[in-house]
Amino acid sequence: MAGALAHPYRSHNCAALTRAAVGETVRLSGWVHRKRDHGGILFVDLRDHYGITQIVADGDSAALGVLDGARLESVVTIDGEVKARSAATVNPQLATGAIEVFARAASVLSRAEELPLPVAGEQDYPEDIRLRYRFLDLRRETLHANIVKRTRIIADLRQRMQATGFTEYSTPILTASSPEGARDFLVPSRIHAGSFYALPQAPQIYKQLLMVAGFDRYFQIAPCFRDEDPRADRLPGEFYQLDLEMSFVAQEEVWETMEPVIAGCFEAFADGRKVTPAGAFPRIPHAEAMLKYGTDKPDLRNPLVIRDVSHHFAQSGFGLFERIVGEGGVVRAIPAPGTAAKSRKFFDEMNDWARAEGHAGLGYVTRKGGEFGGPVARNHTPERMAELYAELGLGADDGLFFAAGKPAQAARLAGAARSRVGAELGLIEDNAFAFAWIVDFPFYEWNEDTKAIDFAHNPFSMPQGGLAALEGGDPLAIKAYQYDLVCNGYELASGSIRNHTPELMVKAFELTGLSRNDVEERFGGLYRAFHYGAPPHGGMAAGVDRIVMLLCGAQNLREITLFPMNQRAEDLLMGAPSPAEPKQLRELHIRTVEPKKAG
Numbered sequence: 321m322a323g324a325l326a327h328p329y330r331s332h333n334c335a336a337l338t339r340a341a342v343g344e345t346v347r348l349s350g351w352v353h354r355k356r357d358h359g360g361i362l363f364v365d366l367r368d369h370y371g372i373t374q375i376v377a378d379g380d381s382a383a384l385g386v387l388d389g390a391r392l393e394s395v396v397t398i399d400g401e402v403k404a405r406s407a408a409t410v411n412p413q414l415a416t417g418a419i420e421v422f423a424r425a426a427s428v429l430s431r432a433e434e435l436p437l438p439v440a441g442e443q444d445y446p447e448d449i450r451l452r453y454r455f456l457d458l459r460r461e462t463l464h465a466n467i468v469k470r471t472r473i474i475a476d477l478r479q480r481m482q483a484t485g486f487t488e489y490s491t492p493i494l495t496a497s498s499p500e501g502a503r504d505f506l507v508p509s510r511i512h513a514g515s516f517y518a519l520p521q522a523p524q525i526y527k528q529l530l531m532v533a534g535f536d537r538y539f540q541i542a543p544c545f546r547d548e549d550p551r552a553d554r555l556p557g558e559f560y561q562l563d564l565e566m567s568f569v570a571q572e573e574v575w576e577t578m579e580p581v582i583a584g585c586f587e588a589f590a591d592g593r594k595v596t597p598a599g600a601f602p603r604i605p606h607a608e609a610m611l612k613y614g615t616d617k618p619d620l621r622n623p624l625v626i627r628d629v630s631h632h633f634a635q636s637g638f639g640l641f642e643r644i645v646g647e648g649g650v651v652r653a654i655p656a657p658g659t660a661a662k663s664r665k666f667f668d669e670m671n672d673w674a675r676a677e678g679h680a681g682l683g684y685v686t687r688k689g690g691e692f693g694g695p696v697a698r699n700h701t702p703e704r705m706a707e708l709y710a711e712l713g714l715g716a717d718d719g720l721f722f723a724a725g726k727p728a729q730a731a732r733l734a735g736a737a738r739s740r741v742g743a744e745l746g747l748i749e750d751n752a753f754a755f756a757w758i759v760d761f762p763f764y765e766w767n768e769d770t771k772a773i774d775f776a777h778n779p780f781s782m783p784q785g786g787l788a789a790l791e792g793g794d795p796l797a798i799k800a801y802q803y804d805l806v807c808n809g810y811e812l813a814s815g816s817i818r819n820h821t822p823e824l825m826v827k828a829f830e831l832t833g834l835s836r837n838d839v840e841e842r843f844g845g846l847y848r849a850f851h852y853g854a855p856p857h858g859g860m861a862a863g864v865d866r867i868v869m870l871l872c873g874a875q876n877l878r879e880i881t882l883f884p885m886n887q888r889a890e891d892l893l894m895g896a897p898s899p900a901e902p903k904q905l906r907e908l909h910i911r912t913v914e915p916k917k918a919g
Contacts, residue, residue, distance in 0.1 A: 325346075332346050333369070333371070336370070337402055339404055347397065348366055348398045351439075352364055352432075364377070367459075374411075383424060396427065397429060399424050403421070405417070405418055435456065442461065442462055447878075451885075451886055462879075480585060484581060486539040487537060489535065489539075491527065495517060498524070503547035504518040505546075505557075510908050527564075530565065539563060544558065560864040562867075569858055570817065574817075579601050582862065593751040603757045606762065613735055614731045619809035620756055630645050639699075644725060652733075653720055654738050655712060683722035685719060687709070688716075689716055739809070759803045763784075774832055777816070779829065780818050781816035782800065783798050784799040865881065
């Protein structure tokens, strides 16, 4: 053992010692995690990256005074003897729970001041403190484990992609402005006065250029940057995606290639949770998803299905719904099975919730033992209610909610109500990852702000029907070879088969008001490339952060990210963003303009 103790800091890490080491002299280093004084006998939980070992010191040990005076989170080195714990004191929760180390000597390598937040334990703490002292926050068990799992998940994805025949290529970080839809982060050029680079919102154009260049199957774990407001499922500033592209493929081949990669990764880290197997991901047209689930990212763990029941109210005598349907609106029904035992309060609270969300309200019908109740039933005859229930396949003790209004508004309310009813009634299957492809997205949409046609999604997607579809008929009726991969109510990936000819590219943008010259100016590299032999190609990008969040069971991306920003896009630890020095601004040929103060 003498050779091992020649190392200045440790012979073992804090998760390595078992009963096989009893009697050995060891050296450990780590952080003082917890201390317990049992009347002259001090127990210290020593923690490092790998785990925890219990250290014991008593009055016969020179280490007692050193450890007793060391604050929590001080870094110490311990020399001691490994001893077996008694049967009554074995801790099965620890890898080292069958042993303890009797400390013979101890030294403090780095003293800790009074902590601004606790490291031991998982209690909630204000986010601003956690982010300002992220280096302490990262020592906490769950967050530390999440970050380790994140690296393992990324390594697993990378290995699966390579095994599937993809090669990893890195694309530029300093690039040109992108049409991805969010604001760019701009980087001023010192050499080219008045000009700016942009950080990539995605490697979209570069990966298409790689296909034109003949690289066939590309992927990378790509950093992406978007200057957009933060939300729970996307951090401000930067995020990472599993980006990929394939040549000479139809969309079905993209799905068949990626299902084993995604399902395999989830199965590897699911910890017993059920995963939709590769080859069994449902493929749901976008229009069907919006009707049945009220969203294009449905949670299929929820068995509830929304139905359109507009025809039941077109000439029903129920004035409100009849007027909505007559003006081109719709009525959507959300079943609430087995709610006979629920009080009226449950239904009223759902209606209150809908109003609080900015909707006019959520109509409902109660039913107990075959008897209808509630405001809609009072305005719709029992015979018509029975006919409606029969069509929906509902029983004598099932309730029903209604979302009425313009199609998009009713879909949004019905989708949110479906999620809430499913959760309130305990219908959502826990411990499962339910995948589906959402397919056949609209190619264009009507932009109410600009009163013009705009791309509904990726502008480089291939329209179904190709150039002929763009040259005739209603642009808003065109579907795209475009698809999203969803899981448990989250969009995990988005992709498409791309257009790959200059004529199709120009025509697609012309319908949104851009000219050939505009296309050449904005997307010149890709446009030129399409003139020199571009293969049919397609791909997708999967959100690494969301994948990790789901597999870690986290509710917020900050719980799986090393150094995130806060909700105001500030890095409280490093103090970013911060003003630039006047000298820096002069070198960049720019001047800052303060926003006007209100009033």
